[in-house]
Amino acid sequence: MIPTDTSNPAYFHKVVDCQWACPAHTPVPDYIRLIAQGRYADAYLLNRKSNVFPGILGRVCDRPCEPACRRGRVEDDPVAICRLKRVASDHRGDVSDRLPKKPAKTNGKRIALVGAGPASFTVANDLAPMGYECTIFEKLDEPGGLMRSNIPAFRLPEQVLSEELDAILDMGVQLKLGTPITSMKSLLNKGYDAVFVGSGAPKGKNLDLPGRYDTDRIHIGIDWLESVAFEHTKDIGEKVLIIGVGNTAMDCCRTSLRLGAKSVKVMARKPRAFFKASDWELEDAEEENVEIVVNHSPKSFVTKDGKLTGMVFETMEYELDEKGRISSQKVTGEVTIDCDDVILAIGQENAFPWIEDDAGIRFDEWHVPLVDETTFQSTRAGVFFGGDAAFGPKNIIWAVEHGHQAAISIHKYCQGKMLTGRLPDELELHPTKMGMFEWSYSNSFDASSRREMRHVELVKRFEKLDIEVELGFSPEQIATEVERCLNCDIQTVFNAPLCEECDACIDICPVECLSIVENSSEDELRKVLNAPAASEGQDLFASDELPLTGRIMIKDENICLHCGLCAERCPTAAWDMQEGEIRIHHAAEQDMESPA
Amino acid sequence: MTSFVKPRIRRKNQPVNELGLTRADYEGAMSTLCAGCGHDSVTASMARAFFRLSIEPHRAVKVSGIGCSSKTTAYFLRESHGNNTVHGRMPSVATGAAAANSSLTYIGVSGDGDSLSIGLGQFVHAMRRNVNMLYVLENNGVYGLTKGQFSASADIGSLAKKGAPNEQPPIDPVSLALSVGATFVARGFSGDREQLVPLIEAGLKHKGFGLIDVISPCVSFNDHKGSTKSYAHTYKYYHKSVHADFVPPSKDIKVKYDEGEMMPVELHDGGVIRLRKLERGFDPRDRAAATMALAKAQQNKEILTGLIHIDESHPDMHELNRMEERPLNEIPYAELNPGAAKLAELQKNFR
């Protein structure tokens, strides 16, 4: 192997599994340490810098960080990263004087943002404090996008959402509610310096089966949730079937229960391994006695005298290959299941009826706009897309990251600079050694298991539509959960010329991830390591040649606990633990001197 | 919390041995030796060898004397029997224990001070008697625990930390062992685990006394320039003669050996030590040849390592003295202690 170049910021960044997996690269272990010190406001602000909505995301984030968390590889359960984010938000106190401010004067550049979802709000958050005049146009009478219209209040309380949106509006952002944009061309004619499209993927998929139009009790999931959120729909029948098993289905079934449904079944075509919903959403629904029925493929709707009475399903049987993929399927029979209402929750699509064919914005065959993955610019200069509008439905944290990137592009565009001339990430290393057996971070491995979120009692939570189910962590839970984090950003930094090959680090390492070996190819090396490990997405670190024998130090980054024992036992400080801060530059930092 | 204690964690896909135990199950308390001490590395090699041989920890006995090296019995096999004896007296405790129960695996850990000064007499006699044990002598050229005085293994001209040279000739444990008829004599280096672990395995499986002299640098008092027991000096001058691999009885006993370069030595329990010659014309089964090779290496200022001599033909102490096969604690009391009358009868024979 050639020696690893740890000066490339991506190397140590990747070691921090959670931060690397987070679309907005939230510095997770850093904010967990702040929480451990009781510095909740600091933890909140550190979060806010990358993910903008810590209170919202601390409740409903899709959490790509958690399946990535190293703790899940070392043992079983990842750190409750998302819950800790909520802790920072719950206990932050008043941080208003520490948030970015409305600037004394604007820079005269006007930006139009279509749709008041998280994507547009992030663009405004980044640009308004820099002096840009941002105007958000929203079709509905409330801001927030799907976070308001679709994510139910029992998961995301109205007040939490409003607080974080208001903080951005207070930066001098104009919000025009009840103002649908109906023509891109006329918007472009209004003389804005740039346009950002954050209008989401607003079209719920339909299921055109026999009987579909014989009744008004078949609802499109996202439209139905919106009409519940804005209190147009206040009740539902006793027996409800939800078609589809993604996250929208989970919100539909739990909302139905709160509107008075007695029996709710979520109907899935495939076995459980193929569900799109996150595990925790499935668990929460099942806790509320929602029945999840697998291997039922919808066939037709049954109506009697214009009234929906049931639905016909084909029962399915699947054969799986050794990789767990479906290799064949067959229909084994047919059943009719009674119901009063059906909610279709089988996906969303992009729709831009308001963008004219000759507006200079090109779309692909699935009506998804052609958007550059780095700059988020469309085929028309000065028009940018982000969030669900850019590449189809994703989630809030992706919308935020798109917003950050689009804001950089808009800033460059308005300055007449190259959109691709973006500042690269930087790495800063800080020492953590405080003395003998003492580090500035909590290096000891805490064997506690993941703390469970406490929920409002089942009998109480259905009383109203907006009773938040999750209660947040107790002080004891916070104290335990913060110690579970392994501090993956406290990097093991190796200085080969100092090593005298005493093996002390190798012997102390509790997970046997170090080896001193004769150099050879990575495949060969992976076989001879102390604890041979197949690659699970993490790299092998290979040092320069060691001075005494010319062998090399290999570290398998996959399961390192960042416990610092190697550095503690090293007589020459060839291993050292250093905090690696990944500096990611948003729009406001783009005009800094580029790093040397 | 900051901590320097090695945590025990059950991680996924940990390798296990035939008993289903992990390597961590063969470790012990946290070492209190200086960071970087060679002894810690030898400890890890011993733990590794016991793991690989799938020896049940409670069927092993660790004995040692006094010194940093002797402290290390606490740092591996936390679930074994053990005794830290007084300075230099480990061989007699080991001899007694082996006499009382020959069914356990004995490992002695000592230092150059413990073995070659105060304990020299005991050390030599244990070899003569061919006590069935492996004796690991962690050799750093100094009394580490008492802060670095020269030991009897220090080479002439080797400099102390403050610059004073050693002027007395060294005792070489390997030459000494050959001269008193030891049946398994090897030298290793704490920094070469690939060589050391198989040597320890072979030594544990050898029936009779096994000595491994392990160069094991003292980072605090004897790792400076001018020392002949430093990491840098040892890495530079050490020379591998014969590599030994231990093959357990169950596995590929009928392996075909290449003529010449591969030398099989069959052990009492049916296992085999496979010797791989790294040096032409040197056969460790030949005591005279081994003695000569050693003298030559000394002349060239090379540190000869590997399995230097092995002799499986010699009976061990138990066999030689026709001692009781059964562990004494398994013999019914009446048989073990036939009473005063029987003793008197026996004593009549000696009048």
Ligand SMILES: Cc1cc2nc3c(=O)[nH]c(=O)nc-3n(C[C@H](O)[C@H](O)[C@H](O)COP(=O)(O)OP(=O)(O)OC[C@H]3O[C@@H](n4cnc5c(N)ncnc54)[C@H](O)[C@@H]3O)c2cc1C
């Ligand atoms: C039921 C459901 C539950 C979800 N749960 C989660 C969750 O728990 N966690 C998570 O991370 N993600 C979740 N998502 C996905 C997440 O809500 C979206 O990915 C995210 O809101 C996308 O943000 P956005 O800014 O791109 O667009 P949106 O949030 O969709 O906002 C777009 C806004 O644009 C407005 N608009 C559209 N067209 C026009 C126009 N022509 N003129 C003016 N305004 C217009 C819309 O009214 C809307 O307010 C969920 C989605 C659904 C449907």
Ligand SMILES: Cc1ncc(C[n+]2csc(CCOP(=O)(O)OP(=O)(O)O)c2C)c(N)n1
């Ligand atoms: C009877 C007695 N005499 C002297 C000592 C002091 N003493 C303790 S350790 C030691 C020498 C240890 O040297 P060595 O065996 O080489 O061990 P190392 O610390 O170098 O590993 C001495 C002389 C003692 N403990 N007991």
Ligand code: SF4
């Ligand atoms: S242990 Fe902590 S730093 Fe490491 S991946 Fe998990 S949350 Fe991130």
Ligand code: SF4
């Ligand atoms: S920090 Fe060092 S000792 Fe700890 S797990 Fe990582 S490599 Fe091993």
Ligand code: SF4
């Ligand atoms: S503990 Fe330090 S000197 Fe010893 S092998 Fe490890 S890195 Fe090298």
Ligand SMILES: [Mg+2]
């Ligand atoms: Mg010594």
